[in-house]
Amino acid sequence: MVKLRTLNAQVFLETLCCVVFSGLVAYLVWRGRYLYYVTPRMKPYLYFTAAVMLIWACAGLPRLFAPRNRTRSAHCFSLAVPILLLVLPHSSLNTSDLSYNFARGGILGLSSSQSANGEPLPMPGGPGASMPDDGDIARVLASSEEEFYAEIPSNVYDYFTSMDETGQELDLSLYDEWGFEEDIDSDVSYDLAYDYGDDSDDALSGLDVAAKRITISDDEFYQWLDRLFFDPDPYEGYVIRMTGFVLKDPKLLEPDEFVPARLVMSCCVADLLPFGMICRSEYVGELQADSWVTVEGVIRITEENGYREPQAWVTEVVPADEVEGYIYPF
Amino acid sequence: MPGGRIPVFVVTGFLDSGKTTLLNDLLNRGDWGEISILVAQFESGEVDFHSKNGNCENIVFPKKMLDTQPEEIVRRLAERLADREYDEIWIEWNGVAALSRLYDIVLHRDLRKICEISRIAHVVDAGRLEPLISGSGGALLDQIGNSDFAVVRDSPRIKEDARLEAVRLLRAVNPGIRICGANSYNDIHRSLFRKKRSQLVVFSILTVLMALSYLAAKPLLEANGVPINKVVNVFLGITLQAVPFLLIGVHLSAAIEIFVDKAAIERRFPKTVGAGMAAAVAAGFCLPVCDCASIPIFRSLLRKGVPLPVAITFLMSAPVTNPVVILSTYYAFGGNLRIVAGRVFLGVVSAAVIGLLFALGGGKSSILKGGAFERISCSCGCWEDAAPASFSGRLGLFFRHAQTEFFSAAGYLIVGIFISSLLQSAGGDIFSFTGGGAGLAASMAVMMAAGFVLSLCSSSDAVVARSFASQFPAGAVMAFLVFGPMMDIKNFMMLSYGFTRSFILKLSAAAFLVSFSAVFAFSSIVGW
Numbered sequence: 001m002v003k004l005r006t007l008n009a010q011v012f013l014e015t016l017c018c019v020v021f022s023g024l025v026a027y028l029v030w031r032g033r034y035l036y037y038v039t040p041r042m043k044p045y046l047y048f049t050a051a052v053m054l055i056w057a058c059a060g061l062p063r064l065f066a067p068r069n070r071t072r073s074a075h076c077f078s079l080a081v082p083i084l085l086l087v088l089p090h091s092s093l094n095t096s097d098l099s100y101n102f103a104r105g106g107i108l109g110l111s112s113s114q115s116a117n118g119e120p121l122p123m124p125g126g127p128g129a130s131m132p133d134d135g136d137i138a139r140v141l142a143s144s145e146e147e148f149y150a151e152i153p154s155n156v157y158d159y160f161t162s163m164d165e166t167g168q169e170l171d172l173s174l175y176d177e178w179g180f181e182e183d184i185d186s187d188v189s190y191d192l193a194y195d196y197g198d199d200s201d202d203a204l205s206g207l208d209v210a211a212k213r214i215t216i217s218d219d220e221f222y223q224w225l226d227r228l229f230f231d232p233d234p235y236e237g238y239v240i241r242m243t244g245f246v247l248k249d250p251k252l253l254e255p256d257e258f259v260p261a262r263l264v265m266s267c268c269v270a271d272l273l274p275f276g277m278i279c280r281s282e283y284v285g286e287l288q289a290d291s292w293v294t295v296e297g298v299i300r301i302t303e304e305n306g307y308r309e310p311q312a313w314v315t316e317v318v319p320a321d322e323v324e325g326y327i328y329p330f
Numbered sequence: 331m332p333g334g335r336i337p338v339f340v341v342t343g344f345l346d347s348g349k350t351t352l353l354n355d356l357l358n359r360g361d362w363g364e365i366s367i368l369v370a371q372f373e374s375g376e377v378d379f380h381s382k383n384g385n386c387e388n389i390v391f392p393k394k395m396l397d398t399q400p401e402e403i404v405r406r407l408a409e410r411l412a413d414r415e416y417d418e419i420w421i422e423w424n425g426v427a428a429l430s431r432l433y434d435i436v437l438h439r440d441l442r443k444i445c446e447i448s449r450i451a452h453v454v455d456a457g458r459l460e461p462l463i464s465g466s467g468g469a470l471l472d473q474i475g476n477s478d479f480a481v482v483r484d485s486p487r488i489k490e491d492a493r494l495e496a497v498r499l500l501r502a503v504n505p506g507i508r509i510c511g512a513n514s515y516n517d518i519h520r521s522l523f524r525k526k527r528s529q530l531v532v533f534s535i536l537t538v539l540m541a542l543s544y545l546a547a548k549p550l551l552e553a554n555g556v557p558i559n560k561v562v563n564v565f566l567g568i569t570l571q572a573v574p575f576l577l578i579g580v581h582l583s584a585a586i587e588i589f590v591d592k593a594a595i596e597r598r599f600p601k602t603v604g605a606g607m608a609a610a611v612a613a614g615f616c617l618p619v620c621d622c623a624s625i626p627i628f629r630s631l632l633r634k635g636v637p638l639p640v641a642i643t644f645l646m647s648a649p650v651t652n653p654v655v656i657l658s659t660y661y662a663f664g665g666n667l668r669i670v671a672g673r674v675f676l677g678v679v680s681a682a683v684i685g686l687l688f689a690l691g692g693g694k695s696s697i698l699k700g701g702a703f704e705r706i707s708c709s710c711g712c713w714e715d716a717a718p719a720s721f722s723g724r725l726g727l728f729f730r731h732a733q734t735e736f737f738s739a740a741g742y743l744i745v746g747i748f749i750s751s752l753l754q755s756a757g758g759d760i761f762s763f764t765g766g767g768a769g770l771a772a773s774m775a776v777m778m779a780a781g782f783v784l785s786l787c788s789s790s791d792a793v794v795a796r797s798f799a800s801q802f803p804a805g806a807v808m809a810f811l812v813f814g815p816m817m818d819i820k821n822f823m824m825l826s827y828g829f830t831r832s833f834i835l836k837l838s839a840a841a842f843l844v845s846f847s848a849v850f851a852f853s854s855i856v857g858w
Contacts, residue, residue, distance in 0.1 A: 009530045042570065049573055049574045049577055055729060056732075060733070067437060068476060069447060072529065073533040077536075079737075080533075082569050084540060085565065093563050268786075
């Protein structure tokens with residue numbers, strides 16, 4: 001006769017938690033839902049996790065009926081809590097969950113936030129070229145059409161341009177000095193990140209040189225903006241078309257500026273950040289924040305405190321469907 | 331006992347710990363005067379059991395019979411129980427036999443319908459526990475770990491410290507065990523007869539309650555502007571990132587525990603501290619682990635007798651210097667070899683200095699939570715089969731050890747992650763710190779604080795560090811890269827599962843001061 005034994009509650013709970021967690025992680029990866037929490041780089045690690053948990057569950061089976069007087073269950077909550085939170089309703093983060101801050105194209109890549117030698121570059125024509133470099137040059141560029149009067153809040157552009165409040169420039173040149181630029185040029189990071197190789201011009205779609213148009217597909221949002229911020233000059237005057245949610249924030253942007261942005265995740269959901277190119281339009285007030293739009297505009301290169309960046313002078317804004325998913329630059 | 335099985339009360343404890351004395355004290359009291367009791371002794375010590383009221387019968391089984399003829403014990407017990415109706419059975423268990431053998435007897439088909447184990451008590455002589463635990467094998471740990479409560483016997487000659495130490499040891503082996511003084515009969519009585527709740531029921535109720543309170547609280551919190559959705563997302567994000575690496579860590583740790591011979595480590599490990607540290611750095615370089623993984627390894631290295639300064643050097647340097655981290659730093663900073671070299675160099679230097687600090691100032695006091703018990707055994711509750719010879723047996727033990735360590739560390743890990751995600755969601759956007767205007771020291775402090783709060787996995791923190799690079803001087807970014815993997819909220823919490831609070835605080839302070847000084851000095855020299 002087989003020995004009848006009582007169920008070991010501890011082993012049962014441990015096994016149960018492992019099986020459920022394993023299944024849940026595998027499901028998240030299989031359905032691509034893990035991308036709401038971590039980047040695609042984690043995929044193999046998550047499969048590994050699911051496999052290990054399954055092995056543990058199997059290894060625990062023989063002890064399922066091993067008698068033990070004192071059993072515990074509190075430690076199982078270290079899996080039960082993540083399981084509960086994964087299963088219980090919560091929405092993926094969108095822009096309204098994030099305090100406003102955003103990364104201009106290239107800030108993640110560092111490349112665009114500095115000019116080649118750290119010196120202010122001459123303005124591309126126009127009256128702005130002769131204006132004093134007081135941080136308002138970009139506005140002057142457009143002064144023939146529009147009036148810009150608001151002062152830039154002193155802290156806003158510090159964030160992007162690494163100027164501190166005393167106007168002293170932080171020493172970014174270190175990165176140059178130590179060969180950062182050259183390495184960028186050698187495409188070390190690009191090969192890895194986007195796999196578009198040496199003749200990168202051909203790799204991005206949507207470029208129509210004859211019509212001077214760039215139609216950015218949702219899949220290439222990051223790559224295109226990174227390209228434009230890294231080397232804006234060839235594309236000045238091009239008509240650009242892109243889709244994003246409307247980001248406008250008086251703390252970060254001028255009243256006539258908004259960003260059609262997408263969310264970028266570089267490590268995990270904790271560092272989610274809106275990312276995009278500043279667009280200028282006098283009708284910004286009519287745009288609803290966080291709504292999805294497709295924007296068309298003309299690329300102009302502007303300059304803030306010596307750092308050049310492309311912006312789009314908007315010609316058309318139309319409502320668009322929401323683009324699912326985040327951008328994973330690395 | 332009509333309608334149910336006879337309750338079996340088991341008294342465990344090492345030889346001469348006072349088990350028979352406890353039985354004499356308890357069963358001759360008025361509470362037990364009216365019922366008939368069978369006392370089965372598996373050990374005969376200096377004191378004999380004697381019943382004043384004549385309501386207890388006793389039967390003695392020598393250890394030899396337990397070892398060679400367990401069937402005979404079952405037969406005799408069954409015979410006794412058939413003869414007469416008992417209300418309670420009390421067993422004085424042998425101090426050197428694993429409880430699984432008692433289960434084999436009580437759960438034998440001839441007995442399990444008649445009686446069932448109700449409570450297990452463990453009798454401890456406070457002054458003798460520590461040497462016993464260090465000196466004796468797994469049976470004692472097995473008995474302590476399976477007991478519902480402990481009866482701590484002390485005498486006037488025992489100092490209060492020894493009593494506290496005994497209680498600490500008992501709790502290390504059996505967290506949450508009830509402790510009774512040998513003379514507090516009310517405590518003992520309550521421990522014997524209080525209702526025992528099923529873990530399954532408790533766990534299910536708590537789980538459902540948690541789910542319901544989450545569902546109920548979510549709308550309320552959201553209405554009041556608490557970003558609960560963000561907290562949940564950030565929590566899950568960091569958890570999904572940390573768990574795989576913790577899994578790697580506990581398996582490496584279990585491998586060291588199960589497959590590496592302590593004597594081999596003592597024989598082969600470099601004798602001098604310097605060589606040991608070099609070996610630690612080399613080991614860190616070879617193991618593709620991040621900070622989540624290095625903590626369990628650190629613990630098992632210490633248990634295998636690796637000197638503390640060397641183990642600390644490993645703990646502090648491995649998350650910074652291993653190939654995965656080096657590669658991810660290389661790519662994140664666009665192939666900038668100086669950043670990579672700076673990170674590795676400063677990480678190794680800081681780790682070595684922190685190790686040396688502990689070599690110079692470190693007392694001999696135990697930093698492992700369980701003290702003596704930790705040094706001789708893992709806490710995985712697998713004492714009864716402590717050293718299986720077969721490979722498959724060891725493999726099973728390997729997974730079991732890894733799993734147990736995972737569960738104990740993961741509890742602290744998720745608490746740490748939860749705190750981190752609360753701070754990140756509540757404290758505004760941590761990425762909006764502006765480094766401008768502040769001096770290098772201040773921006774370094776800000777970046778190190780950010781690293782501490784963010785609790786990023788060291789395998790991917792370089793990417794985030796790079797996004798700071800345009801707002802902070804390179805020295806501050808470097809401080810983030812060096813200090814973050816050494817110590818952050820999640821590491822701080824995770825160390826709590828195996829180490830004393832004072833050690834963790836010392837280690838954190840040392841990590842902060844040393845890495846700060848190292849990066850600051852280096853930055854000044856190279857002009858960052």
